[in-house]
Amino acid sequence: MSGLFRIALLTLAALLSAPVLAQEDRPLIITDSRADRGMLAPYLHTRNGIAYLYMTYVFDSLVSQDRQGRPAPGLAASWTISADGLTADLQMDGRASWHDGRPVTARDAAFTFAYMARHPYPFVTLKNVAGAEALSDRHLRITLKSRDAGLVSGLLTALPILPEHVYAAEDAPERFTAPEAATGSGPYRLASYDKAQGRYMLEAVPDHYAGAPKFTRLMIVTMAPDAAIRALRGGEVDVISDLPVERAAGVEAQGLHVVRARSGHVTKIAFNHQGMFGARTLRQALAQALDRLAILDITAPNGAGALAETGYFQQGSPWREDRTDPVWPHDPAIAATLFEAQGFARNGTGRWQRDGAPVTLRLISDESQARVAQVVADQLEGFGFGVELRLMERTALQAVPPGGDYDLLIASVSTTGDPGDIASRVTGDAWSADRYAGDGRIAAALEAARQAATPEKRLAHLRAFQRLYAEELPSLMLIDPVMASAHGGRIALEFMPDGARIGIPTAIDKSAFLPE
Amino acid sequence: MRVGPPLLGLLAVSLAARPLLPAWRSSREVLAPPGTAHPLGTNAIGQDIALGLLHATPNTLLVGLAAAALATGVALAAAGLAATAPPTLRAAILRLVDALQVLPAMLVLLFVAAFAQPGLAGLIPLLGLTSWHEDVRLALALIRREAGRENVHFARSMGASWSHCLRRHVLPAIRPALAALYVQNIRQVTLRGAGLAFLGLTDPRLPSWGSMMQEAMDHLYTPAWSWLLLPPALALTLFLLVLLALAEAAPDKDAAA
Numbered sequence: 001m002s003g004l005f006r007i008a009l010l011t012l013a014a015l016l017s018a019p020v021l022a023q024e025d026r027p028l029i030i031t032d033s034r035a036d037r038g039m040l041a042p043y044l045h046t047r048n049g050i051a052y053l054y055m056t057y058v059f060d061s062l063v064s065q066d067r068q069g070r071p072a073p074g075l076a077a078s079w080t081i082s083a084d085g086l087t088a089d090l091q092m093d094g095r096a097s098w099h100d101g102r103p104v105t106a107r108d109a110a111f112t113f114a115y116m117a118r119h120p121y122p123f124v125t126l127k128n129v130a131g132a133e134a135l136s137d138r139h140l141r142i143t144l145k146s147r148d149a150g151l152v153s154g155l156l157t158a159l160p161i162l163p164e165h166v167y168a169a170e171d172a173p174e175r176f177t178a179p180e181a182a183t184g185s186g187p188y189r190l191a192s193y194d195k196a197q198g199r200y201m202l203e204a205v206p207d208h209y210a211g212a213p214k215f216t217r218l219m220i221v222t223m224a225p226d227a228a229i230r231a232l233r234g235g236e237v238d239v240i241s242d243l244p245v246e247r248a249a250g251v252e253a254q255g256l257h258v259v260r261a262r263s264g265h266v267t268k269i270a271f272n273h274q275g276m277f278g279a280r281t282l283r284q285a286l287a288q289a290l291d292r293l294a295i296l297d298i299t300a301p302n303g304a305g306a307l308a309e310t311g312y313f314q315q316g317s318p319w320r321e322d323r324t325d326p327v328w329p330h331d332p333a334i335a336a337t338l339f340e341a342q343g344f345a346r347n348g349t350g351r352w353q354r355d356g357a358p359v360t361l362r363l364i365s366d367e368s369q370a371r372v373a374q375v376v377a378d379q380l381e382g383f384g385f386g387v388e389l390r391l392m393e394r395t396a397l398q399a400v401p402p403g404g405d406y407d408l409l410i411a412s413v414s415t416t417g418d419p420g421d422i423a424s425r426v427t428g429d430a431w432s433a434d435r436y437a438g439d440g441r442i443a444a445a446l447e448a449a450r451q452a453a454t455p456e457k458r459l460a461h462l463r464a465f466q467r468l469y470a471e472e473l474p475s476l477m478l479i480d481p482v483m484a485s486a487h488g489g490r491i492a493l494e495f496m497p498d499g500a501r502i503g504i505p506t507a508i509d510k511s512a513f514l515p516e
Numbered sequence: 517m518r519v520g521p522p523l524l525g526l527l528a529v530s531l532a533a534r535p536l537l538p539a540w541r542s543s544r545e546v547l548a549p550p551g552t553a554h555p556l557g558t559n560a561i562g563q564d565i566a567l568g569l570l571h572a573t574p575n576t577l578l579v580g581l582a583a584a585a586l587a588t589g590v591a592l593a594a595a596g597l598a599a600t601a602p603p604t605l606r607a608a609i610l611r612l613v614d615a616l617q618v619l620p621a622m623l624v625l626l627f628v629a630a631f632a633q634p635g636l637a638g639l640i641p642l643l644g645l646t647s648w649h650e651d652v653r654l655a656l657a658l659i660r661r662e663a664g665r666e667n668v669h670f671a672r673s674m675g676a677s678w679s680h681c682l683r684r685h686v687l688p689a690i691r692p693a694l695a696a697l698y699v700q701n702i703r704q705v706t707l708r709g710a711g712l713a714f715l716g717l718t719d720p721r722l723p724s725w726g727s728m729m730q731e732a733m734d735h736l737y738t739p740a741w742s743w744l745l746l747p748p749a750l751a752l753t754l755f756l757l758v759l760l761a762l763a764e765a766a767p768d769k770d771a772a773a
Contacts, residue, residue, distance in 0.1 A: 226737055301546050371560060371561050375542045377721060387721075389719075393630070
């Protein structure tokens with residue numbers, strides 16, 4: 001009888017524990033509304049921030065980030081910068097190993113610098129690096145051409161370290177698609193990748209030098225938002241990485257967890273500085289002709305966005321000076337006065353003319369900003385300008401050269417991450433950059449910030465840049481969209497204040513999967 | 517053509533009313549359901565749907581009527597030329613028509629529209645010049661049938677030119693069939709124009725029933741689909757049904773006349 005009782009007890013215990021075991025054994029399932037992000041290797045993932053983020057689950061960099069986004073030891077356990085700022089000495093973490101079991105050494109890191117100089121990787125720039133040398137297996141020395149105040153939080157955080165024994169023989173890394181290409185040193189190894197389904201299975205590296213990851217497996221699946229919400233409610237998935245913010249309230253009402261944050265990826269109006277808007281007064285006039293608050297209310301209602309700060313850095317950025325930037329409030333009368341002072345005049349129908357000819361502004365954008373573009377066009381027409389709006393394919397828009405056939409361009413730009421990249425976003429020639437030269441003061445402030453000897457001096461120069469940007473208006477910042485993620489409670493998620501790694505607005509940085 | 521007057525009348529009324537309409541501007545009343553302020557609701561940027569329909573009607577009608585007229589006219593000219601030209605030129609015209617028929621017109625339309633994002637002035641030639649070849653063989657058969665009749669032979673033997681014969685004898689005889697072709701073309705180009713707008717390949721600031729339907733696509737899973745999608749879809753359906761009714765009625769009346 002006691003034997004039977006014992007068997008019954010054991011059976012009951014097994015039955016009760018089964019769901020717990022199944023839950024722990026189940027991978028953490030993350031949904032992504034976009035399809036395939038490419039193979040999770042530096043030269044093979046698609047060129048967007050989320051694909052880069054997934055790649056960092058597999059590949060570690062020399063410097064990592066903690067949950068607040070601050071620099072933290074990565075493959076380099078410690079580092080020192082010389083007094084002149086031109087030499088960085090890094091001590092590698094001796095516990096780090098590649099997914100095939102070989103140790104990660106300073107030689108791998110030095111190889112990566114040399115390899116990426118020969119095969120540029122779009123998410124980092126090495127033009128200021130004079131060289132990287134392995135002084136021993138543990139000691140890496142990086143030499144710079146000029147001081148870079150953002151070396152640690154910028155380059156060393158962004159650069160994924162490659163295994164020399166895998167990549168040394170590869171002359172065309174973008175065509176190296178064998179599974180070995182995803183041999184990294186990150187907390188997860190790529191177990192399977194289904195390109196057709198856009199599905200990734202990642203397995204934890206239990207002896208990872210930063211500690212065993214919290215989940216033994218991660219699964220990333222492509223799922224449309226509506227299906228993802230139903231699946232999260234049913235417990236079939238654990239995280240919706242990109243919840244449409246207008247659905248957030250409904251998801252919360254179902255008892256699920258939602259985290260939100262301003263993305264810092266701002267929708268802006270970029271000016272053609274080689275056209276009429278090369279004049280600062282006209283940029284300021286246009287800013288006051290537009291009703292930015294109305295644009296926000298119409299295109300990002302119910303908290304889907306916030307009014308963007310005009311001084312480049314957005315609320316929540318650690319680089320932003322806590323001051324009130326000029327908001328350029330909607331004031332058609334002042335705007336009209338400024339236009340008139342620049343030789344514009346209104347005809348009998350209220351239409352603006354210059355040199356006797358009606359003024360038609362050429363506004364270009366792509367489909368993703370169609371609503372903002374239409375509202376801006378409406379407001380400009382209401383103010384008296386003719387507007388020629390063209391929504392172009394992204395590739396066609398990217399091909400529009402500086403000084404091309406447009407007056408205004410609506411685009412989204414990242415203002416997050418280390419400020420070392422700001423110069424390229426303001427003075428660079430890329431389609432989404434401001435393409436601004438001005439009188440050189442902004443470029444000088446950014447260069448001074450880059451070469452600043454101390455963090456305090458860097459911050460002072462960045463604050464000067466913020467004030468200049470809000471006055472000069474290389475671009476007019478419109479909306480700071482809010483992003484949201486949802487989860488069922490298996491994991492605690494938060495957005496990093498200034499974006500993850502290279503400034504990616506996400507709540508699923510790999511630090512969320514690692515022990516504190 | 518008996519189908520012309522009612523359609524032209526509708527177009528004239530909608531064109532005449534357009535200057536009286538307020539501008540179709542965005543507002544803060546985003547996705548408002550139908551109510552007293554907005555009888556058919558508002559769209560994702562707060563534009564009034566009823567007002568949008570009124571703005572879109574003349575554009576849609578004008579594109580349909582003008583592009584169909586262009587297609588029918590070019591087809592008739594090509595068929596007339598082929599009927600009266602020497603065999604070599606006739607063969608060249610017909611081979612060109614064959615080549616165009618092999619190439620799907622919709623593909624050409626999509627290709628050109630994706631680059632040009634045409635407005636009203638661009639849509640009419642684009643739709644007209646990608647539709648004409650479908651009518652050439654039928655028009656040629658009609659012309660040749662009528663050109664073989666005795667009245668044309670008599671006229672020719674009395675010294676009348678081919679252009680005179682086409683104008684005075686052939687065209688009046690084939691007018692009912694041309695009317696049917698025209699109506700068919702209106703239906704076809706209207707649907708194609710709506711399709712281009714639905715795919716977002718026309719000028720984004722050109723209101724049309726197709727572009728209004730395209731705006732509804734982002735809201736298919738929300739209650740807003742009913743007031744965003746149904747009004748333009750019903751307007752397009754109603755217009756096509758009216759065209760069908762006119763097409764059925766017109767030849768009989770012409771024949772009776």
